[in-house]
């Protein structure tokens with residue numbers, strides 16, 4: 127059976143890091159059909175839209191999307207709907223990619239890269255499960271309106287709506303519990319139920335779903351406290367499950383704890399395990415085209431793709447082992463370079479992973 | 485002129501830390517009238533409400549509120565409106581305390597307390613200006629309703645409304661710019677304008693207000709990036725201004741970067757400089773009544789009170805210098821203790837600050 131993969135390189139370093147991931151995928155001897163399409167600023171330049179209809183169609187009709195990165199300063203002044211990042215929001219919504227999996231792993235070889243003390247972060251391995259299609263990201267109504275009453279009556283007011291329906295909470299909670307079951311069996315649900323109705327609703331449902339997972343230890347934490355505990359003692363966490371907005375903030379904070387965001391992949395899945403796979407870092411336009419970006423987060427995203435959308439866990443393991451091996455050999459791109467290591471380019475890193483695959 | 489101060493000790497370690505702050509205030513030779521009232525769980529026990537009418541009246545009729553801390557596990561199962569933390573929300577709303585000032589300072593003597601590498605945090609001195617009466621905290625409508633259309637039609641849905649009116653954004657932006665002007669002249673406004681209408685509205689107004697502060701360097705950052713940059717290079721920030729929800733998360737994250745949250749005060753001010761002053765840490769019921777809690781955050785909150793609500797900056801300076809001095813003498817409560825220091829109790833720390841005041 128041929129698996130179709132939509133390849134969306136995007137902007138900045140997107141094309142060069144995706145190229146390395148494709149080389150690695152190509153070396154596995156699997157039956158993969160890759161089709162490339164424009165996305166983000168590159169798509170805007172060519173088709174006047176960051177997510178052209180043909181790109182969306184291709185994504186819908188593929189088993190998975192391998193995504194590079196989008197964004198560049200030069201699009202900052204466009205109206206919001208034309209900005210590169212709208213492509214990501216559009217793909218999430220159109221494909222129903224409600225489950226975002228973001229591991230924050232600190233490879234022992236890179237412990238020094240972190241701004242935290244080695245003893246606080248070495249061996250860090252947490253998974254953030256972020257809900258990705260609900261919450262205040264897509265909630266209606268939203269906009270600018272006139273204030274109708276109270277002290278600011280008659281003024282303009284910007285507003286948004288946060289909401290979660292039962293099914294949305296239950297299904298992401300299940301993803302969290304299932305993931306915890308395969309790992310350390312600890313799930314921390316993060317909310318702000320001391321203030322928000324949406325959060326109280328969320329918490330009550332997570333408690334209900336927990337009945338089906340007596341083997342997983344569930345805890346609850348307010349988001350402000352979670353932001354603190356991630357700094358204080360991140361290794362106390364195993365799996366965190368949270369909403370779209372809090373997940374956006376906490377997953378980035380957790381990623382930065384490792385100091386090596388160039389290493390971190392991500393997966394965004396829908397109910398049929400169709401998924402979008404992208405590095406956790408951005409498009410880094412300042413270093414684009416220089417062949418110095420770190421391709422490992424994208425290569426590891428390809429591994430997640432094999433595991434979650436293509437049911438090829440053994441091949442995913444192979445890629446991950448190859449990445450481990452190049453780290454052990456002391457190869458480092460500039461972003462994770464330190465004294466004593468061997469500095470390599472984007473393509474040399476790709477070469478090394480390919481070689482380690484054999 | 486007599487300044488009336490409402491003293492609300494609250495729960496857990498609240499009473500014992502407030503006691504030390506009162507001793508310090510009493511030693512200044514100022515004309516202060518302090519009146520104590522119940523708040524939080526303690527108030528619920530006595531009056532069946534976390535913010536009894538008499539407490540609220542006292543707060544309204546005082547120049548400032550000196551607040552300890554509220555909360556205890558034993559109130560966790562109460563309906564939300566009776567839980568201790570509702571007292572804080574009630575006071576903010578009733579007194580119109582829209583401007584929350586939260587310094588995150590790492591005293592050089594305590595550099596080891598941080599989970600971050602010393603070179604990343606030593607000398608840290610940032611100020612978070614958090615809007616405190618708007619945003620999704622108080623936005624109506626909110627609650628649980630039936631979904632009217634779409635894939636979840638007929639299900640229950642929890643929802644909240646985020647909003648900011650023009651005046652709300654302008655006045656907190658001004659607080660941010662004024663604060664930056666007295667410090668490093670750098671203001672970073674944090675929002676999520678790539679996703680939220682409220683944030684785009686916020687950003688546009690901050691840019692407008694900036695015209696009155698050409699001497700302050702304004703930047704904008706998305707909240708997810710801010711959560712990362714605080715971990716990566718916190719010293720790059722000077723003043724951060726942000727909304728209520730993002731400020732809740734980022735101010736706690738920033739506080740924890742110091743590793744010594746027992747040292748951090750906070751101020752919440754309204755338009756007439758009436759204010760509520762409280763330590764940034766919580767009520768720590770596990771160590772309550774043991775005379776081991778750190779009273780310095782509360783003592784430093786009293787100093788902020790003198791500076792912002794009582795126009796007694798010189799007295800504030802005296803307290804802050806006394807706190808510096810006890811740290812230099814090597815005195816440490818348990819939370820900030822390290823080898824070689826002299827471990828002291830809550831009251832011994834109070835004694836030492838009093839002595840250093842002379």
Ligand SMILES: CC(C)[C@H](C(=O)O)[C@@H](O)C(=O)O
Nearest residue numbers: 211212214215374678679708
């Ligand atoms: C680009 C932006 C809309 C997006 C988000 O907020 O979800 C990004 O920050 C992410 O986390 O993937």
Ligand SMILES: CC(C)[C@H](C(=O)O)[C@@H](O)C(=O)O
Nearest residue numbers: 320321350569570572573732
């Ligand atoms: C107790 C809670 C309602 C409060 C808040 O969210 O504002 C607290 O976290 C704070 O930051 O003062």
